[in-house]
Amino acid sequence: MTTAPAKYAHYLADFQSLTEGPGAEAPAWLKSARDNAWTKFAATGFPTARRGNERWKYTNVGPIARTDFGYPLAPAPADGSEGLVPSYQVSGQTVFDLIYVDGVYSPGLSSPALDASGVVAASLAVAAGNDSLDLEGQVGRYAPPDDDGFAALNTAFLRDGAYVNVADDHAEKVVIRISYITSQSEDANHKVTYPRTMIVAGRNTDITVVESYRGPQESVYFTNAVTEISVREGAKLDHYRLLLEGGKAFHVGTSRVIQEKDSSFSSASFALGTTLARNDLEVLLDAPGAYCSLNGLYLTADNQHIDNLISIDHAKPNCTSRLNYKGILDGKSRAVFGGTVMVRRDAQKSDAEQTDKNLILSNSAEVDSKPSLLIYADDVKCSHGATAGHIDADTLFYLRSRGLDLDTASRMLVHAFASEIINTVNLEPLQDYLNTLFAAAIPNKALPIAGLVPSRRAKAAGDK
Amino acid sequence: MTTPRVISRDATSSELDSDYKWGFTIDIGSDLAPKGLSEEIVRLISAKKEEPEWMLEWRLKAFRQWLKLKEQPPKWANVEYPPIDYQDIYYYAAPKSDAPKSLDEVDPEILEAFEKLGIPLAERAKLAGVAVDAVVDSVSVATTYQDTLEKQGIIFCSMSEAVKKHPELVQKYLGSVVPYSDNFYATLNSAVFTDGSFAYIPKGVRCPIELMTYFRINQADSGQFERTLIIADEGSYVSYLEGCTAPARKTHQLHAAVVELVALDDAEIKYSTLQNWFPGDKDGNGGVYNFVTKRGKAAKNAKISWTQVETGSAITWKYPSVILEGDNSVGEFYSVALVNNHQQADTGTKMIHIGKNTRSTIVAKGISAGQGNATYRGLVKVLASADGAKNFTQCDSLLVGDKCGAHTVPYIEVKNPTAQMEHEASTSKVSDDQLFYCQQRGMSVEDAHFMIINGFCRGIFQELPFEFAMEASQLLKVSLEGAVG
Numbered sequence: 001m002t003t004a005p006a007k008y009a010h011y012l013a014d015f016q017s018l019t020e021g022p023g024a025e026a027p028a029w030l031k032s033a034r035d036n037a038w039t040k041f042a043a044t045g046f047p048t049a050r051r052g053n054e055r056w057k058y059t060n061v062g063p064i065a066r067t068d069f070g071y072p073l074a075p076a077p078a079d080g081s082e083g084l085v086p087s088y089q090v091s092g093q094t095v096f097d098l099i100y101v102d103g104v105y106s107p108g109l110s111s112p113a114l115d116a117s118g119v120v121a122a123s124l125a126v127a128a129g130n131d132s133l134d135l136e137g138q139v140g141r142y143a144p145p146d147d148d149g150f151a152a153l154n155t156a157f158l159r160d161g162a163y164v165n166v167a168d169d170h171a172e173k174v175v176i177r178i179s180y181i182t183s184q185s186e187d188a189n190h191k192v193t194y195p196r197t198m199i200v201a202g203r204n205t206d207i208t209v210v211e212s213y214r215g216p217q218e219s220v221y222f223t224n225a226v227t228e229i230s231v232r233e234g235a236k237l238d239h240y241r242l243l244l245e246g247g248k249a250f251h252v253g254t255s256r257v258i259q260e261k262d263s264s265f266s267s268a269s270f271a272l273g274t275t276l277a278r279n280d281l282e283v284l285l286d287a288p289g290a291y292c293s294l295n296g297l298y299l300t301a302d303n304q305h306i307d308n309l310i311s312i313d314h315a316k317p318n319c320t321s322r323l324n325y326k327g328i329l330d331g332k333s334r335a336v337f338g339g340t341v342m343v344r345r346d347a348q349k350s351d352a353e354q355t356d357k358n359l360i361l362s363n364s365a366e367v368d369s370k371p372s373l374l375i376y377a378d379d380v381k382c383s384h385g386a387t388a389g390h391i392d393a394d395t396l397f398y399l400r401s402r403g404l405d406l407d408t409a410s411r412m413l414v415h416a417f418a419s420e421i422i423n424t425v426n427l428e429p430l431q432d433y434l435n436t437l438f439a440a441a442i443p444n445k446a447l448p449i450a451g452l453v454p455s456r457r458a459k460a461a462g463d464k
Numbered sequence: 465m466t467t468p469r470v471i472s473r474d475a476t477s478s479e480l481d482s483d484y485k486w487g488f489t490i491d492i493g494s495d496l497a498p499k500g501l502s503e504e505i506v507r508l509i510s511a512k513k514e515e516p517e518w519m520l521e522w523r524l525k526a527f528r529q530w531l532k533l534k535e536q537p538p539k540w541a542n543v544e545y546p547p548i549d550y551q552d553i554y555y556y557a558a559p560k561s562d563a564p565k566s567l568d569e570v571d572p573e574i575l576e577a578f579e580k581l582g583i584p585l586a587e588r589a590k591l592a593g594v595a596v597d598a599v600v601d602s603v604s605v606a607t608t609y610q611d612t613l614e615k616q617g618i619i620f621c622s623m624s625e626a627v628k629k630h631p632e633l634v635q636k637y638l639g640s641v642v643p644y645s646d647n648f649y650a651t652l653n654s655a656v657f658t659d660g661s662f663a664y665i666p667k668g669v670r671c672p673i674e675l676m677t678y679f680r681i682n683q684a685d686s687g688q689f690e691r692t693l694i695i696a697d698e699g700s701y702v703s704y705l706e707g708c709t710a711p712a713r714k715t716h717q718l719h720a721a722v723v724e725l726v727a728l729d730d731a732e733i734k735y736s737t738l739q740n741w742f743p744g745d746k747d748g749n750g751g752v753y754n755f756v757t758k759r760g761k762a763a764k765n766a767k768i769s770w771t772q773v774e775t776g777s778a779i780t781w782k783y784p785s786v787i788l789e790g791d792n793s794v795g796e797f798y799s800v801a802l803v804n805n806h807q808q809a810d811t812g813t814k815m816i817h818i819g820k821n822t823r824s825t826i827v828a829k830g831i832s833a834g835q836g837n838a839t840y841r842g843l844v845k846v847l848a849s850a851d852g853a854k855n856f857t858q859c860d861s862l863l864v865g866d867k868c869g870a871h872t873v874p875y876i877e878v879k880n881p882t883a884q885m886e887h888e889a890s891t892s893k894v895s896d897d898q899l900f901y902c903q904q905r906g907m908s909v910e911d912a913h914f915m916i917i918n919g920f921c922r923g924i925f926q927e928l929p930f931e932f933a934m935e936a937s938q939l940l941k942v943s944l945e946g947a948v949g
Contacts, residue, residue, distance in 0.1 A: 054540055345866070345867070346866070348866075358878070360878065360880075360881035361881070362881065363848065363880070363881060364848070364879075365879075365881070366877070366878065366879045367876070367877070367878045367879075368875070368876070368877045368878075369874075369875075369876040369877075369878075370873065370874065370875050370876070371874065371887075372871070372872060372873040372874065373870075373871060373872040373873075373889065373891060374542075374869070374871045374873075375861070375863070375869060375870050375871060375891050376868075376869040377863075377866060378863035378864070378865060378866045378868070378893040379866075379893060380891060380892075381892075382890075382891045383888075383889060383890055383891075384872070384887075384889050385887060385888055385889075386874065386876050386885070386887045387885060387886065387887075388876065388878040388883065388885050389881065389882075389883065389884055389885065390881040390882060
């Protein structure tokens with residue numbers, strides 16, 4: 001069982017030190033889930049972009065597979081560390097903070113809820129030991145380790161994470177902020193962490209979850225995260241995913257969402273930095289009347305690579321989905337968008353829209369977009385659109401004719417492009433925070449780019 | 465010739481209960497090589513064709529490459545079929561008669577068969593104003609109009625004839641657009657292709673008549689592997705038509721063709737296909753597996769236009785592509801793909817923008833009925849060098865019934881910020897309002913459906929030469945029979 005090909009030897013060593021060390025105290029079901037996932041990973045390994053693998057067509061995970069990451073058994077001391085708690089303040093709503101340093105829960109920094117009138121927001125390791133929460137049947141249910149090597153590896157190293165469960169008919173709106181932080185390495189070790197998040201929004205609840213990932217700018221590290229979300233009947237969940245990893249970091253995130261009758265799931269994913277990022281999100285609309293709105297904004301520069309693989313499965317009739325991802329690309333960066341809207345047989349009256357828009361700011365950036373529709377029912381309303389292009393020269397001219405200089409005008413337009421997604425954020429302090437973050441990240445240089453005269457040709461293409 | 469050809473046949477009894485009206489077989493007797501694929505078979509085919517050494521070498525190179533790929537046909541397409549036993553296929557089947565020197569010598573059975581199909585090979589064919597190359601079971605049996613074309617310096621003949629008579633052209637261009645190692649089926653084709661059409665239009669010549677190849681699979685259990693190469697020299701123009709049918713048989717037949725188009729500076733090639741291979745019966749028995757590689761290369765200011773109407777085949781796997789290599793070159797793709805019963809189609813195009821100010825237009829219409837599945841899969845790739853490239857893509861799908869599927873999988877790869885890309889797609893069914901309007905005017909449900917679907921495809925049919933357009937419209941009607949009402 002505990003064997004692996006030679007190239008995964010260091011993962012095996014880490015796995016053994018986890019199972020024999022701090023992981024030994026886990027409940028039996030968790031241990032067997034880990035063993036099972038390890039067997040899966042040892043058999044499949046990391047995915048390759050070889051011919052026919054449409055899920056990894058444009059992304060090479062070679063750099064991740066080649067780097068010798070080490071699993072930190074004991075977390076770095078987190079006391080008093082600056083910048084670990086989210087910097088934006090939310091007032092007027094009940095807020096629970098869960099903070100993780102190097103994959104391990106930090107009780108000193110967090111404000112959990114374990115018995116607070118129907119809300120559980122706690123460390124997964126703590127929750128797993130509490131039999132009344134019955135995690136056994138929930139963890140791994142929506143993101144089974146068979147999906148791909150990364151999900152399997154995350155499950156094999158399942159040690160800690162966040163567990164959020166809001167009881168049915170809980171009337172009060174709650175905000176839960178989950179922050180996974182990788183700390184600066186004392187030595188030259190490349191850290192790898194395996195955050196695991198499980199969210200259950202009970203019947204008719206209204207909750208907001210902000211999941212953020214951060215780390216040091218100059219370190220090479222790897223975050224392999226898995227999030228499982230269940231939105232029960234009539235519930236409303238706003239889910240924000242902030243990918244604010246360091247510039248040399250690797251991030252692979254796998255999110256699986258299942259929606260029940262008349263539920264609503266709004267998600268927005270924001271990505272900045274990260275040398276190689278993958279955001280794999282699947283939403284299953286499993287009962288009539290479910291609604292999901294998936295938004296995304298990514299800004300890439302230098303040699304960064306981001307891969308968004310979003311899929312929506314209209315399994316039942318009368319569901320609505322909206323998918324809108326936007327990218328801003330600079331330097332030699334590359335953005336990959338793979339969107340799939342599947343309408344199953346008999347899922348009549350499905351309504352789906354899918355858009356991917358990209359703003360290319362440099363001559364060396366690349367966009368690979370694949371917005372696909374797979375439709376097996378006839379009474380549906382489905383459309384998709386994709387665009388890629390430069391800033392609109394006419395709009396730029398208009399602003400300049402009003403007295404704005406080229407730099408200001410172009411920055412303003414890029415920011416406006418990004419605002420559409422930032423404005424979907426329903427939590428005002430978070431919206432302001434993101435606005436500031438992205439405004440600062442917009443490349444500070446004059447457009448149009450070198451060697452290109454603005455012309456009508458350069459117009460960003462219209463959508464749909 | 466105003467009567468629609470090809471279509472207006474009386475159904476003849478065949479092995480299957482099917483409405484496919486072209487399903488008759490002709491008893492001409494075949495010269496068959498043994499089943500199976502081996503180096504010997506490749507050598508045998510080459511010997512039968514009396515090919516020069518370099519041609520055999522090329523085939524063997526492809527065959528060795530294919531062995532490396534063995535059992536690995538591409539799996540990304542949205543089609544399902546049991547594994548094909550490549551050793552259970554006849555790779556060489558030729559009508560049993562010596563190569564005819566003129567039409568008078570062509571086996572009367574074959575002439576009659578083509579007569580039956582509505583393709584007149586006899587002298588009166590001249591009235592039709594189309595030069596026809598007729599290919600039965602991978603072997604060209606007759607080419608009409610050759611003398612008229614020769615006067616203008618146009619070469620239009622079978623591939624095997626071209627290999628012998630114009631080796632310099634074949635050697636220069638064969639494999640220049642679709643290399644022998646391109647993909648599983650193209651490699652297979654390169655090793656065992658038996659015939660096909662060859663056309664060369666000299667500099668500045670506008671081909672006065674339409675060139676047509678008519679493909680027919682006759683022999684049971686045989687694969688058809690034809691190879692077409694069209695070269696339009698600088699400033700020339702040619703319009704080329706292609707039609708296909710096969711007998712109705714219980715077993716599946718394999719068709720793996722390769723078409724290469726070379727449009728040199730300022731040249732224009734218009735390539736139209738009416739694909740009506742046997743689609744299988746209502747329960748999905750039999751039918752042709754159509755795995756085709758079609759690609760064109762456009763030099764400076766050149767234009768390549770693909771128009772296809774795909775109504776036949778159990779499985780269609782086909783992506784006519786244009787490599788827009790020269791500055792200002794233009795690529796077009798107009799397609800109607802119809803699936804009914806258990807048919808599956810995964811078809812689309814690839815537009816590779818390399819030159820500056822290159823333009824491409826893609827209009828794809830998919831119609832799914834019965835339990836058919838139609839997928840549009842298209843790639844638009846803009847390389848860093850393609851300043852000012854433009855693409856417009858429109859994919860519309862129409863669903864008839866609730867057991868079918870319509871899918872759109874566009875791939876957009878952009879490496880140049882000045883590129884202008886537009887992609888739009890819609891999926892719908894025939895609207896109840898439109899149907900009601902037609903019925904209220906006294907039309908039957910079936911006629912109303914047909915009229916609406918015909919209107920849906922109108923934009924594509926307009927791209928076809930007139931007679932082909934009439935035929936396409938008829939073909940659509942026949943293929944849709946039983947799907948509505």
